[in-house]
Amino acid sequence: MKKVSLIFVLVLVLSLPQIVYANMAAPKHSDIGSSITFEKNDTISVLSEVLDITVNGSQADIVATYKMKNTTNESTSTQAMFLSPNVENSSVNIVVNDKDKSFTVESYGLNYNTEIKTNDWQYAILTDDELARHNQEQTVDAITFDMNFTPNEEYEVIVSYGYSLGGYPDYDFDAKRGEIEYYLAPATIWKDFSNLTINLYLDKNMPIIKSSNLEFKKVGVRTYQYNSNTLPEGNLEIVIDENWYQNIFSTLRSPYLDITLMILSPFILIGLIIVVFITWYIRKRKKHTS
Structure with missing residues (x-):
């Protein structure tokens, strides 16, 4: 993929496709596309999310840990969808309530940004993998799994996998950089969301944050952290880079x-x-x- 972005959408899937919304969410390639409508979930709350991103060269290990709760006095089941580009199927692992969970992984092309159209639903346009191969800048992989809650039950959901950085992390001259993008906004469709922590662990090859739309604090050697009681506006966009003296030597190695x-x-x-x-x-x- 030309541009790699890290996209997380843990949402309730209403239907695939949902004909009633077809005119409002028409795909660019309607002959092969379909719409997915994500419904506002009024029963499940996200009590906390801890996102650990550990960079190692051009790869990163991603571990997203959610504490979720059924806020009703009734049992409920929901299907969750986790969207991310460049998912290595062999490295995906889903743990729900301390038990390994079965899942499916499919590749799609993302033709529209996920956006809220009314107060209670939002949609994304996903097309099949054939289109995705021709439009790799907007390709995503969808990890789908089920969650079952007893009345007022609270437990952890852990999604982990390997991930390829965007940018040019394999270059050995001054153009070297890594890019990470992470969708935060779609999590607003859960009943409530609170307590977001993002831990970023960098390696010695790209030890600094060159730019980020969120304000990270350095808490250790090549370790950065972001904390918020609520979801920030916009999505996470991070560029990591070499430090100043590494960049000098990289410039000298430039072809x-x-x-x-x-x-x-x-x-x-x-x-x-x-x-x-x-x-x-x-x-x-x-x-x-x-």
Whole structure:
């Protein structure tokens, strides 16, 4: 995938497809596409979410831990969908209430950003994997599994898998960087959401956060953390990079360095001549004054 983003949507799936909303959520390629409508869940609350992102080279280990609760006095069952690009099927693991859970993984093309159209539902347009192969920038993998709650039951849901960074994490020159994008907004469809913690563990190859739309605090060596009692506005977007001295050596390793120096050489030469002239002039004036 050209651009890799980390997308999480843990939601109640109303139907696939849902014909009643077809006109309101028409896909770009309606002959092969279908709409998925996500319904507002009024029974299940997310008490907390801890997202651990551990970067190792161009890969990352992702562990998302949710504490969820059935807020009613009745038993309930719901289907959850977790969306992320570049999911390695062999590394996916789902644990619900301390038990391994079966799941399915399918690839789709995401034609529209998930958006809220009314107060009680939202939708995303997913198309089949054939289209996804032709439009890899908008490809996502969907991990689907079931959750069953007894009255007022509370337990943890853990989703873990391997993930490939976006950007150019494998480069060994100054263009090297890693990109992470994570959808936060769709979690608003649960009854309640609170206590978000994001832990970011970087490796020595890209040890700093170059940019982020959320304010992380450095809490240890190459370790950053974000805390919020509520969901922040927008989605998580992080760019990680080398530190300043690593970037110096990376620049020297750049395959474009020779060409750049060749282009800049006339300007460098002119600059050296100016420096030499100024130095000579200053020394001459000092001798003349003395």
